[in-house]
Amino acid sequence: MNRLKSMIGYTWAILAVLIAPATFLGHGALSRTLADVTGVTVHPRYSGGEVVSRIDHGPYSTSIHRPVFDALVGKSKEGFVQMTWAPASALPEWIEEPIDYNRDGRVDFTVALNTGSGEVWLVKSHPTVVAPVKSYRLSDGWAVRVRLIRRP
Amino acid sequence: MTKEKVVLATPAPGTGLPAAMLLCLPMMLITLMMLSRGNFPSEPASMLAFGATYFFVNGLFLMMIRTGNTDRWRAILFVTYAVCFVISFITHLIEARGSMALTESNMIEGLTPFCHVVIPMTLIPAALTKTIIFPGTLLGTKTAIASMFVLWIGSSLALGRGFCSWFCFFGGLDDGFSRLFKTARIRTIHPRWTYLPFAILLLVVLVSALTLAPFYCQWLCPFKTTTEYPEITSLKTALQAMVFMSLFVALVLVLPALTRRRTQCGLFCPMGAFQSLTNAINVFDVRIDPEKCRSCKKCISVCPSFSMSEDTLAKGKSALTCMKCGRCLDACPEGAIFYHLKGTPLNPKRAEVGRRLFLYPAYLFLATMAGAPIQDAIVKIIRLFTTGRLI
Structure with missing residues (x-):
């Protein structure tokens, strides 16, 4: 031994x-x-979650990520949805876009972004939409996160 | 408990130059490969940096083998590595982003370099959600999450908590400051403080899992001061910056200088506490020959990680928190302390063999990790002198 x-x-x-x-x-x-x-990935709280739909506007496109409610176990009550616009060089000064984040065929909110200043406006059409979190200037575009609450 | 009987020869005398050179040959060949990565630089400043780093690294290893001292030479490279890492890292950040500040946009894009200290905080969420709670990227860069995990797994398998003295790019800072004065101004630290890193580890692991955010990085990391910090845009981020700076001054500058100990690593770092657990399964440990030990307690007074005590002397081995730096080996006037391979007999003739078997992997990790930042810092310093610009 x-x-x-x-x-x-x-x-x-x-x-x-x-x-x-x-x-x-x-x-x-x-x-x-x-x-x-x-099989690990970066937590969607940081990455924004997977892109679930892309809207082509010709020179630029909008990517809508999946709503993120991921908690340590199960789902949290509060979450967000991220939209990304790219490429930066093709973005108009003013973007206004209706978003159907839960893909039920109805607009949940309309987001407007000033790509010069980063100011965001939001018109809510769905009770789960709370407010814009913030806009983020990315290396090649802009991202906006909108706060959501989860319905049981 | 049975005490293993150990009979050791006198402290390892130095090795003759030809034999030492021969023993260094494998290190010289492997470091040539590791530092060059198969691509020798052609630009004069880079060539000079490569040559200087190569001879510096191998010269220190030669001295380690020739003199039989470990920590004395390790510390020179370890401290140089930490200083050069800071120079290299900050200049890279400023070149890439224009600032040391990390914006929320950087985080969303996954541009935060991953550091090994985050590892313990990511494990519970990774197990439960299969995700890493860090605003970085998984693959593709040297500081990507998977890359740091691979380096950590490799170094932990090879060295256990030796990681903290032979790998960590931050450890050299408080190691350096702990050598600032010849005598300690604060001599007595109550042993109960050594439980603090374990408490901090438990706290940061639980809070990080519950909040799905690396709590230590957000609030407690002193090294944010020397690397990158969240952009100050609110009261919260201003408070975070103040905490980082205060901890850096207290734990990395002042307390190491006053106590001659690595206070950040030994009394605060949760990664250090976590690494202690890897010592339990690692093959290398530090043993004390109870027959040669005269209880002069020099090892207790010099140990930077509070791993030597009267209790450990009685047990004949260092505590689980031992960083395997070799300071006690160098300090022991009787040569009663030695690196040992678990499972092997405590043979007096094997003490130097055990030291060398530990030194090869440990020094390979240190030399390879240190090589790139030292070369980069030299190039930047040359640039500073020749063009007046560091960036």
Whole structure:
């Protein structure tokens, strides 16, 4: 038993010498493998959630992300929906757009954005829409998050 | 509990130059590959930076092998690494974003560099929601989330909490300040303080899971002062900046200087506490020969992570929080402290073998991690002297 323990000890120590360069050299492939195997993603609170629909306006497009109510367990009462407009170079100075975030075929709110100043206006048409959270100037466009409450 | 009987030879004498050179050869070859990444620089400043870094890194390793001292040489590279990391990181931020401040837009775009200290806070949400609660990117950059996880897993498997003395790009700052004065102004720190990082770990892990936000990064990280901080746009962000600066001054500058200990790492850092747990499964530990130990308590007074006490001396091994920096090994006048491989016999002739087996992976991690920021900082300093501009 002592001999086996000793062998394991030395093997691990030698493996440690190999782990060091392997960690750095195989870093890219190992990172991708880790991401694939675990299937983790960045929390939608930060990423804005997956894009569920895209509206093409010719020179620019609007991406509507899925409503984010993700909590540690289950869903939270409050959440948001994110809209992104890109590319920045093609955006008009004033964007006004009706949004159907829950995709029920009816407009839930109309959002207006001044792409010069970042000011946002919101006209609510659905009781789950609360207020605009904020506008964000991105490297290639603008994003707006609108606060929502979840209906039971 | 049975005490293992250990008989150690006198402290490892230095190794002769030819033998030391021979022992350094693998390190010289691997660091050549790791520092160059197969692509030798052609621009004069980069060539100079590469050459200087290569000889600096390998010169220190040669001294480590030749003199038998560990911490003395490790600390030079570790502190240089931390200082160069700060120079390199800040200049990169300013080049890329124009400021050290992180805007909410940067966060939404996933442009926040991920740091290993966040890891413990992400684990519960990752297990329950399969998501990482951090405004970064998963793949594609050196500071992406998956990249830092890979580096952390590799270094933890190889070193356990040795991570904190041979890998962490922040540790060198309080390590450096802990060496500012020759004697400690504050000598006694009550052992109960050593539980504080574990309490902070528990707090930040739970609060982060409940709020789905990395609480330590938002409110407690002293190193925001030397890397990036949320753009000050409100009372909340102003308060956050004040907390970051106060903690940095207290834990990284003042207390290490006054106590000669790594107070941020040993008394506050939740990642350090988390890494202590990896010591339990790591193969390397630090042992004390009870027959040679004369209880001079020098190791207790020099240990930067509060891992040596009369209790640990009696047990014959350092505490779970040991960072394996080697300061106690260098300080022990009897050579009674040594690196050991768990499961292997405590053979006096094997003490130096154990040290070398630990040094190769540990130094490879340190040299590779330190290489890029040191080279980058040298290039930027050359640029500063030749053009008058750092950025």
